[in-house]
Amino acid sequence: MSTEKLPNPNENFSEWYNQIVQRAELADYAPVRGCMVVRPYGWALWENIQKSLDDRFKATGHVNASFPLLIPQSFFEKEKEHVEGFSPELAVVTIGGGEKLEEPLVIRPTSETIIGYMYSKWIKSYRDLPILINQWANVVRWEMRTRLFLRTLEFFWQEGHTAHATSEEAVEETLRMLDTYASFATEEAAIPVLPGLKSDSEKFAGAVNSYSIEAMMGDTKALQSGTSHYLGQNFAKAFNIQYLDLQNQLQYAWTTSWGVSTRMIGGIIMTHGDAQGLVLPPRLAPIQVVVIPIFRSEDEKSTVLPVVEQVKKQLAGFRIKVDDRTEVTPGFKFNDWEMRGVPLRIEIGPKDVANNTVAVSRRDKPGKEGKSFIPIVNLDTAVGKFLVDIQASLLEKARAFRDNHIKDPKDFDEFCKVLENNWAFSFWCGDAACEAKVKELTKATTRCIPLNQSDLKGKCIVCGKPAHQKAYFAKAY
Amino acid sequence: MSTEKLPNPNENFSEWYNQIVQRAELADYAPVRGCMVVRPYGWALWENIQKSLDDRFKATGHVNASFPLLIPQSFFEKEKEHVEGFSPELAVVTIGGGEKLEEPLVIRPTSETIIGYMYSKWIKSYRDLPILINQWANVVRWEMRTRLFLRTLEFFWQEGHTAHATSEEAVEETLRMLDTYASFATEEAAIPVLPGLKSDSEKFAGAVNSYSIEAMMGDTKALQSGTSHYLGQNFAKAFNIQYLDLQNQLQYAWTTSWGVSTRMIGGIIMTHGDAQGLVLPPRLAPIQVVVIPIFRSEDEKSTVLPVVEQVKKQLAGFRIKVDDRTEVTPGFKFNDWEMRGVPLRIEIGPKDVANNTVAVSRRDKPGKEGKSFIPIVNLDTAVGKFLVDIQASLLEKARAFRDNHIKDPKDFDEFCKVLENNWAFSFWCGDAACEAKVKELTKATTRCIPLNQSDLKGKCIVCGKPAHQKAYFAKAY
Numbered sequence: 001m002s003t004e005k006l007p008n009p010n011e012n013f014s015e016w017y018n019q020i021v022q023r024a025e026l027a028d029y030a031p032v033r034g035c036m037v038v039r040p041y042g043w044a045l046w047e048n049i050q051k052s053l054d055d056r057f058k059a060t061g062h063v064n065a066s067f068p069l070l071i072p073q074s075f076f077e078k079e080k081e082h083v084e085g086f087s088p089e090l091a092v093v094t095i096g097g098g099e100k101l102e103e104p105l106v107i108r109p110t111s112e113t114i115i116g117y118m119y120s121k122w123i124k125s126y127r128d129l130p131i132l133i134n135q136w137a138n139v140v141r142w143e144m145r146t147r148l149f150l151r152t153l154e155f156f157w158q159e160g161h162t163a164h165a166t167s168e169e170a171v172e173e174t175l176r177m178l179d180t181y182a183s184f185a186t187e188e189a190a191i192p193v194l195p196g197l198k199s200d201s202e203k204f205a206g207a208v209n210s211y212s213i214e215a216m217m218g219d220t221k222a223l224q225s226g227t228s229h230y231l232g233q234n235f236a237k238a239f240n241i242q243y244l245d246l247q248n249q250l251q252y253a254w255t256t257s258w259g260v261s262t263r264m265i266g267g268i269i270m271t272h273g274d275a276q277g278l279v280l281p282p283r284l285a286p287i288q289v290v291v292i293p294i295f296r297s298e299d300e301k302s303t304v305l306p307v308v309e310q311v312k313k314q315l316a317g318f319r320i321k322v323d324d325r326t327e328v329t330p331g332f333k334f335n336d337w338e339m340r341g342v343p344l345r346i347e348i349g350p351k352d353v354a355n356n357t358v359a360v361s362r363r364d365k366p367g368k369e370g371k372s373f374i375p376i377v378n379l380d381t382a383v384g385k386f387l388v389d390i391q392a393s394l395l396e397k398a399r400a401f402r403d404n405h406i407k408d409p410k411d412f413d414e415f416c417k418v419l420e421n422n423w424a425f426s427f428w429c430g431d432a433a434c435e436a437k438v439k440e441l442t443k444a445t446t447r448c449i450p451l452n453q454s455d456l457k458g459k460c461i462v463c464g465k466p467a468h469q470k471a472y473f474a475k476a477y
Numbered sequence: 478m479s480t481e482k483l484p485n486p487n488e489n490f491s492e493w494y495n496q497i498v499q500r501a502e503l504a505d506y507a508p509v510r511g512c513m514v515v516r517p518y519g520w521a522l523w524e525n526i527q528k529s530l531d532d533r534f535k536a537t538g539h540v541n542a543s544f545p546l547l548i549p550q551s552f553f554e555k556e557k558e559h560v561e562g563f564s565p566e567l568a569v570v571t572i573g574g575g576e577k578l579e580e581p582l583v584i585r586p587t588s589e590t591i592i593g594y595m596y597s598k599w600i601k602s603y604r605d606l607p608i609l610i611n612q613w614a615n616v617v618r619w620e621m622r623t624r625l626f627l628r629t630l631e632f633f634w635q636e637g638h639t640a641h642a643t644s645e646e647a648v649e650e651t652l653r654m655l656d657t658y659a660s661f662a663t664e665e666a667a668i669p670v671l672p673g674l675k676s677d678s679e680k681f682a683g684a685v686n687s688y689s690i691e692a693m694m695g696d697t698k699a700l701q702s703g704t705s706h707y708l709g710q711n712f713a714k715a716f717n718i719q720y721l722d723l724q725n726q727l728q729y730a731w732t733t734s735w736g737v738s739t740r741m742i743g744g745i746i747m748t749h750g751d752a753q754g755l756v757l758p759p760r761l762a763p764i765q766v767v768v769i770p771i772f773r774s775e776d777e778k779s780t781v782l783p784v785v786e787q788v789k790k791q792l793a794g795f796r797i798k799v800d801d802r803t804e805v806t807p808g809f810k811f812n813d814w815e816m817r818g819v820p821l822r823i824e825i826g827p828k829d830v831a832n833n834t835v836a837v838s839r840r841d842k843p844g845k846e847g848k849s850f851i852p853i854v855n856l857d858t859a860v861g862k863f864l865v866d867i868q869a870s871l872l873e874k875a876r877a878f879r880d881n882h883i884k885d886p887k888d889f890d891e892f893c894k895v896l897e898n899n900w901a902f903s904f905w906c907g908d909a910a911c912e913a914k915v916k917e918l919t920k921a922t923t924r925c926i927p928l929n930q931s932d933l934k935g936k937c938i939v940c941g942k943p944a945h946q947k948a949y950f951a952k953a954y
Binding site: 028030031032035036037038039040042043044046047063064065066067068069070071072075087088089090091092093094095096097098104105107114117118121122127133138140142144153154156327 | 507512513514515516517521523540541545547548549564565567570571574575584591594595598610615630631633804
């Protein structure tokens, strides 16, 4: 690890981000432009995200499966809006086994088409519905401007694809998964996301309605962190997904899709990270506690190491690592684990052993404020409490920051001004022309429209016409 | 599910296999030739395989990561044997984002090249070694003849890639993983594999030595079920993986790679399956116990269902499913779950309730032999014992079948004859010409050469020259 300081996030957030990703060894650049290698520490974080989401999917009746990477190009021409949305982003295989292919194959950018095709084979009767399938997969989109985790040619995600007998059920599923994402982000990643409906101009190509969870990053820009789409009968009609209903009549099914990707890792970095590096929420951290033995002589070593062993056993219920490297100093180790965002550091030196205590330092409160000496007796209980407290503090801090940067400007001038370094929560008439004007003047877009806004009356912040809903406006990743 | 009988495996093993895969809903054909959809039941089986292998990898110090799907074509030209081995099988992306690419990109058929490239960036000193990384990934090989699970264009696997400071360590790692695979196959999949060295003509393109675990299928053909490769310095030299040793001298690293794929699912089907369908080893079965309520009236229903609920709670420590479908008969359900290979079936009817028992049927012993009536008190203990016993019985049965079909022919004529429906375990001089002759005359190949054959002296079964090792010969998938 380099010992140079990170760039100041308040001065150069973008470079601060890039360096954390590399120096915490989360990911690296691949030899192919825009592709990434997710390194073991980053992948362990992703595995924890996967586990936590997967448990939630299974608890709501979903099962996993795996659909093919390669999709016939013609499939993308069957749903009008889908083809327009995705055509510019496709990676196309034209040669297989040394021969030119008769029909080129697309590497999936998303799987509505291929899954729709299979559902049309599997679904015969209302008894086959609902189908509630998720897959963990890699997808490829030919992006021009890429950033590790935030936008890469290949990325990793889960994509849920469900088919239902009625529109009501499909809408219910769409909102259930939006809610699942919101609770995951809030409870596990400590990111206080705002859920809501996407505007027509921001929705998924092929959806009737798209919903998203939107998060505020440390530079106040928005990160769309998960989406859930109600697809109506668009894909069912394009792929002939039909079933016989109770009256033996053929009906088109109603479908949904929803996804969260490795982008979530970018969101975690940019929500919680600080000038010392990454800060990980304990519930997702690959290492929750790092233990650093401190000694300067063989004598001290033989005093300290048995206690380290004892503490290691005592804390076996946590994700713990003992850093017993001998080629670097304790100071180097402190910086290293701070860079990697480990929530809790425990130092054990000869004095600690004499006092039957250990020194515990919280990553979320650098310096003296976060340091305390804790008795070894019942250390496991104390560590458990620390981790719960850190998790809650991270969420609270992020929520305060977010609320501090969501403004309610009184007119369009103020609206444009606040959008430089804030979000605006403002009335919007729903007209795409107003969105376009905002984007042109401020680079901000509508992020989402909160659900259940009833009986609201106001005037569009852009055109002044009557408006019945408020939307979040922000510059976004 | 179709109610037609399966083809007799003794008459048409191949069609029997194809139908089980489809009718047990393990996998389906994708719209692209040679690609498969792994359906939820098949994927759940794969997830159990993954979990079990992953635990073994982590217990031996490995970590997971993820390397890119797309590899510059030029990477395949850097290792001479590797390029010859894989060139005919590549799927090539030539168009990205609507533009022709300057350098075509290959979809990984295996990742030695891209991982070698990254290791050359990450490894500087002996302190960075060993690197012990595994990835769970999809790969694509442009195969001509495909079979679901056994050989598909896209398949799923894990590939471990390690780098070491010494040849000894790398060899040790190669053999450790071979052993890991053998114990996984035997203990979890109940497949009594035979581990050993591959001959030069059968080894991985680019390896110094390849090792495999070989399994005997129900038709006596061999299935290579996992491989572990000692790559020497071949890839280190091709990709410049160098480190500074203790004396500050630049040295090339020594690398290994090893993999097990979704092919293992094909191996499980063809090792344990019978005329009624799939038979799954309890340790990997997605559903270990299926409970079928039996009633013919509302009265009986209200007698039976509370006991079903009670049993469900009692067996919560197992992977259990209650089949409460009302649109099909119990007889249909019996056939359905037999086809899907669920190890244990529990029927609960009014008579059982009256007797405080349930009827338990073992999938591995169809009919009366495998059926018994078990008291509901302590049913969980009884079920646990049944599952352990089924697991052991499956292994024992497969081992007896295997040993029964490995012959030690006395001369080349008998050798050729036994190879029609058996394996031969015979002396071989090591000459590739002898292997070629056997292949031409019998279609059989050397499968592997068991390790630790010392002080053996004999005559090659093919040419009669002195030989110091015996090899398994068999027709293979």
